[in-house]
Amino acid sequence: xxILGGDGLSxxxxxxxxxxxxxxxxxxxxxIALKQSMxxxxxxxxxxISAQSGGCSGHLYDMKIIEDPGNDGFQRIDxxxxxxxxxxxxxxxxxxxIIDFKETLxxxxxxxxxxxxxxxxxxxxxxx
Amino acid sequence: xxxADSLNVLDRVVSTKIIDMPNLSSRDALFCxxxxxxxDYGTIYSISDNVLLISSATQHEITRRTLxxxxxxxxxxxxxxxxxxxxxxxxxxxxxxxxxxxxxIKQQMTEVNQLIESGDHLFAIHASPYYENIEIxxxxxxxxxxxxxxxxxxxxxxxxxxxxTCRIALGIPSISDALGNLPEELGMGSLVSNDKGxxxxxxxxARIESRGRPVxxxxxxxxxxxxxxGKHPTRNFGTISVTSSVVFEGVTHALALxxxxxxxxxxxxxxxxxxxxxxxxxx
Numbered sequence: 467x468x469i470l471g472g473d474g475l476s477x478x479x480x481x482x483x484x485x486x487x488x489x490x491x492x493x494x495x496x497x498i499a500l501k502q503s504m505x506x507x508x509x510x511x512x513x514x515i516s517a518q519s520g521g522c523s524g525h526l527y528d529m530k531i532i533e534d535p536g537n538d539g540f541q542r543i544d545x546x547x548x549x550x551x552x553x554x555x556x557x558x559x560x561x562x563x564i565i566d567f568k569e570t571l572x573x574x575x576x577x578x579x580x581x582x583x584x585x586x587x588x589x590x591x592x593x594x
Numbered sequence: 595x596x597x598a599d600s601l602n603v604l605d606r607v608v609s610t611k612i613i614d615m616p617n618l619s620s621r622d623a624l625f626c627x628x629x630x631x632x633x634d635y636g637t638i639y640s641i642s643d644n645v646l647l648i649s650s651a652t653q654h655e656i657t658r659r660t661l662x663x664x665x666x667x668x669x670x671x672x673x674x675x676x677x678x679x680x681x682x683x684x685x686x687x688x689x690x691x692x693x694x695x696x697x698x699i700k701q702q703m704t705e706v707n708q709l710i711e712s713g714d715h716l717f718a719i720h721a722s723p724y725y726e727n728i729e730i731x732x733x734x735x736x737x738x739x740x741x742x743x744x745x746x747x748x749x750x751x752x753x754x755x756x757x758x759t760c761r762i763a764l765g766i767p768s769i770s771d772a773l774g775n776l777p778e779e780l781g782m783g784s785l786v787s788n789d790k791g792x793x794x795x796x797x798x799x800a801r802i803e804s805r806g807r808p809v810x811x812x813x814x815x816x817x818x819x820x821x822x823x824g825k826h827p828t829r830n831f832g833t834i835s836v837t838s839s840v841v842f843e844g845v846t847h848a849l850a851l852x853x854x855x856x857x858x859x860x861x862x863x864x865x866x867x868x869x870x871x872x873x874x875x876x877x
Contacts, residue, residue, distance in 0.1 A: 468641070468711055468714065468716075469641065469646070469680065469711070469714060469715065469716045469731050469732070469733065470596075470641055470644050470646065475679055475680075475733050476679075477674035477675060477676050477679055478674060478675050479672050479673065479674050479675075480658060480662050480673045480674065480675060481662075483662070483663070516666055516667055516668075517666075518603075518606070518664055518665065518666035518669070519603065519606045519607045519660065519661070519663070519664020519665070520606035520607070520664070520792065520793065521792045521793075521794075522628060522792050522793075522794065522795075522796055522797050523628050523794065524607075524627075524628060524660075524664075524794045525663075525664065526606075528666070539667065553667035555663075555665075555667060556667070559663075585628060587792075592792065594628050594794070
């Protein structure tokens with residue numbers, strides 16, 4: 467049974483989050499780079515943008531192309547015929563972000579500017 | 595916290611490396627802001643795929659919110675509210691083994707911060723930067739019987755007011771002393787893991803480590819006149835911040851942040867009254 471199970475213990479789960487309608491801003495360079503990254507899988511795959519705790523400033527961005535998980539809990543934004551998904555729990559942190567793509571020999575790739583962030587780390591991956 | 599990713603979620607926000615915690619173990623940890631200043635501290639208990647976190651009474655709601663907001667949509671981790679459901683009894687025993695055998699535990703507890711499950715209870719020898727004691731984690735339904743048993747074997751229940759007096763007199767900082775200050779200033783440097791990579795406050799902690807020592811440090815003050823919590827101007831130390839203060843049997847015990855000197859004076863004069871300066875860790 468143990469301390470965390472059995473009779474006399476029923477713990478409520480914290481689930482409430484602030485949900486806002488997500489608006490994403492992709493630069494032309496970011497749209498072209500996303501199209502290339504999708505490499506023809508636009509029908510079955512989506513770009514997922516999410517946030518999680520960590521990094522020097524408190525939160526970290528994550529971007530990945532994954533198989534379409536459906537709409538349960540997500541907001542779907544059409545970017546030039548490609549679907550970009552943001553989970554409702556991340557909506558207040560990520561709405562309004564500007565996604566750019568920079569091609570440089572060092573440190574190139576997708577870059578995110580977040581108007582909701584009070585501060586960000588020098589590496590550009592952490593915000594708070 | 596329930597789910598296989600619980601320890602990982604927690605590890606990202608604390609300054610203490612906890613990802614290597616074995617099952618059935620406990621570890622103290624600090625929560626810091628991006629300036630490296632303490633915003634909460636607590637004890638983490640790793641129990642199979644669950645994590646129990648007991649943090650401070652004043653900051654726990656903010657910490658819980660940080661954990662909920664910081665869990666990724668794809669992580670297996672649920673944050674639950676265990677307020678008033680699980681209690682921690684801290685015991686300062688005459689003999690650790692004696693008290694464990696009183697609870698029917700035959701297993702020898704030799705490792706500090708190892709947890710032993712017995713029925714619905716968890717037992718641990720807890721070591722913090724300041725003291726070592728026995729902890730029993732119990733469900734609320736079992737709290738009264740356990741306290742009755744402890745009283746039956748001559749243990750005395752300490753009131754919050756009495757504990758506050760003991761805490762300050764012994765020089766043990768609480769969250770009210772720690773909040774907004776750097777770990778090194780509170781003698782909590784051992785709870786900062788400089789080898790764990792990025793976490794909130796990591797850049798500041800790395801700079802402090804390379805600098806070698808903090809600028810200020812929490813000290814214990816003892817004197818014969820009451821001392822009000824707050825800022826006080828002094829001649830030798832500039833403006834000091836008194837964070838805890840209590841009068842017991844006519845003697846004032848207080849905790850305050852003082853500037854660090856190479857040869858620190860033994861006394862400080864505050865509003866014309868002299869106080870003896872001592873280290874915070876004074877078992």
